[in-house]
Amino acid sequence: MRFLIVGAGALGGYFGGRLLEAGRDVTFLLRPRRVAQLAKTGLVIQSPQGNLQLPAPRHVLADGIDGPYDVILVGSKAYDLASTMDSFAPAVGPNTVILPLLNGMQHIDALAARFGEERVLGGLCLISATLDDEGRVLHLNDTHDLNYGERAGGRSARVDAIAAQFAGANFGSNASENILQEMWEKWVFIASAAGVTTLLRSSFGEIVAAGGEAVSLSIFDECSAIAAHNGFAPRAAAVQRGRAFLTMPGSPITASMYKDMARGAAVEADHIIGDLLRRKAPGQAATPSVLQIAYVNLKAYEARRAA
Template sequence: MRFLVVGAGALGGYFGGRLLEAGRDVTFLLRPRRATQIEKTGLVIRSGMGNLLLPNPPHVLANEINAPYDVVIVGCKAYDLAETMESFAPAVGPDTVILPLLNGMRHIDALASRFGDERVLGGLCMISATLDDEGAVLHLADLQVLAFGERDGTPSTRVDAIAAQFAGAKFDARATPDILQEMWEKWIFIATVASLTSSMRAPIGDIVSAGGQDVALALFEECSAIAAHNGFAPRAGAIERGRTMVTAAGSSITASMYKDIVRGAAIEADHIVGDLLGRAATGSRVGARTGPDSDVSAPSALRTAYVHLKTYEAQRGRLAVSATAAK
């Protein structure tokens, strides 16, 4: 089975590197700058689960793809998805399976529209990783989960085949018939933490110490209500874990969106928070079951957080224009 891993950043680099380590047929689709870097340093993974150096991992640029792959693993930022889809389009043949690992659900709509609904699996990953200044993948905690499955929950030979390829690699791979439910439950948590820590510019522990538990729980309940409206009410275990984590005293947890804001980078405001708000009014998109006829009560805490994020984007855009004009 031939895998094309789109990108070799923290996510693609880690899971793709572990698959290569296990002897699987993996090629990375890279941009020229990352390709030059990896040709110089190799793909480096530093992890408590075992370090890895791959001196010359197979890789291609977009214009070098000359045949379809069996599986395309996509883990880009949501705001890069349109460009990313064009870059790997030549790798998609009649039997290609696309396994996306982005958060939220809007990317499923986009991928299904571009390549066909039948080619797109559901998928998610849970990992804390980043790239250092030299391009090495730093795995920051033991968590390294990759879950996937058919979006309609049915067993399939292609999911079984992917599971067999993932077996033996140094990460926790899990095929599941409940992948959409799990994606929604992760989305609830990610949207809550992104909205909370980005708006407050602080980790959860600091927000709790300032008396913000009620704000955290209001956000979590609003996100949960939207999921329920779309037919994916979080299960009891997910509710308990979520409430506990967003109100944990002393917690150092922040969202990656918060980290992006701190360094002045682009953020996934529309994909993670805006799209969730949009689904408060309808359950008609891909990745939603039929919801109740009435809309969810106005999610005021989530909307406030979304306005904050969009204000940051507007300010960042003005700064970029000013910097360009000053050159």
Template sequence: MKFLVVGAGALGGYFGGRLLAAGQDVTFLVRARRAAQLNERGLRISSPKGDLVLPAPPHLLSEQIAQHYDVIIVGCKAYDLDATMASFAAAVGPDTAILPVLNGMGHLERLAARFGQQRVLGGLCLISATLDEQGDVQHLNDAHALVFGELDAATSPRAAAIAEAMAGANFDARLSAGIRQEMWEKWIFITSLAGATCLLRGSVGDIVAAGQARVPLALLDECGAIAASHGFPPRQPATERAHTMLTAAGSPITASMLKDLQRGSAIEADHIVGDMLARARQLAAPTLQLAYAHLKTYEAQRARQAALNAG
């Protein structure tokens, strides 16, 4: 089975590197700068689950794609999805399965519109990882799960084959018979975490210490109601787990969106918070509306500053 991993960043580098180390046929699709790093240092992973050094990981640039792949793993930011789809389009064949691990649900529709519904799997990952200044992958916690499955079926021969290929890799690969449900539950949590930590500019522990745990819990309730209106009410274990994580005293957890915001970087405001709000239909979601307004104001300020700098 031939895997094309789009990008060799924190997510692609970690899961693709683990697959490659397990003997799978893996190629990384990268940009020129990342290709130079891989040529110089190889792919290096520092992890509580075991460090890994791959001196010469197979990689190529978009214009060098010369064959179709069985599985394409996509883990870009949602605002980069159009450019990313264009970059790997030549690798998509009649039987290619595309496995995205983006947050939210809107990317599924965009991938299906470009490549056909039958090629798109559902997927999510549970990991905290980043690239350091040298381009090495730093895995920051014990979680390293990749969950995937057919969007409209419990299973399939291709999904089973992917699960078998991933079984020997040093991460938790799981084939889900209800991937849409699991994706909604993660989206609910991510939106609640991002909305609260960005709106209040602090970690979960800071928010709790300020006596404002009602904010992430209000977001949790509003997002849960939206999911339920689309036929995916969050299950009790997922709700309890999210409630615990969003109210944990002293917790240093923040959303990656807050880190992007603090750096002055682009954020996935429309793709995570905005898309959830757009699916509210007639449901009241005042806290979600406020969180989205805050993020859009940041984006307006960022655009204004960019215009001033360009002038």
């Protein structure tokens, strides 16, 4: 099975590197700048689950794609998705499966519209990772899980084939029979965490210490209600876990969107929070809610950044 990993950033670099480590047929689709970086250092992963250095991982540029791949793993930022789709389009053949790891749901709509509903699986990853200034992949926690499955539910031959390829690689993998539910539950938490930490410029623990626990829970409950309106009410375990994370005293955790904002980078405001607000029930939160205020805050940041 031929894998095309779109990019060798934190997500693509980590999971693609682990697949290469396990002897799978992996090619990275790269931009020239990352090609030059990897030529100097190789693909380096520093992780509590084991370090890895791959001196010369196989790669291709967009104009060098020579035919279809079996699986295309996409982990780009949402604001880069349009150009990312253009870059890997020549690798999509009649039997290609696209496995996206972006948060939210808007990317699913875009990929399905471009390449066909039947080619797009659901997927998510649970990992905290980043690139350092030298291009090394830094895995920051013990979790490194990748969940995937048919969006219609159940199992299929192609999901089983991917599961066989993932087996033995140094990351957790789960061929889910209910992947959309899992994606919505992650979206609820990601949007809540991003909304409250970017709005209040603080970690979960700092918000609790300032007496803001009710603010965090309000935004989580609003996101959960939107998911329920769309047929994916978070299950009890997801609700308990999300509320506990958001209200944990002393927690240093912030959302990755807050980290992006703090360093003046682009943020996924529309994809993570704006799109969620667009899916709310008519009349829900008619007066400005915490989630709506958080979205306005992010859009104001984007306007300042653009100026």
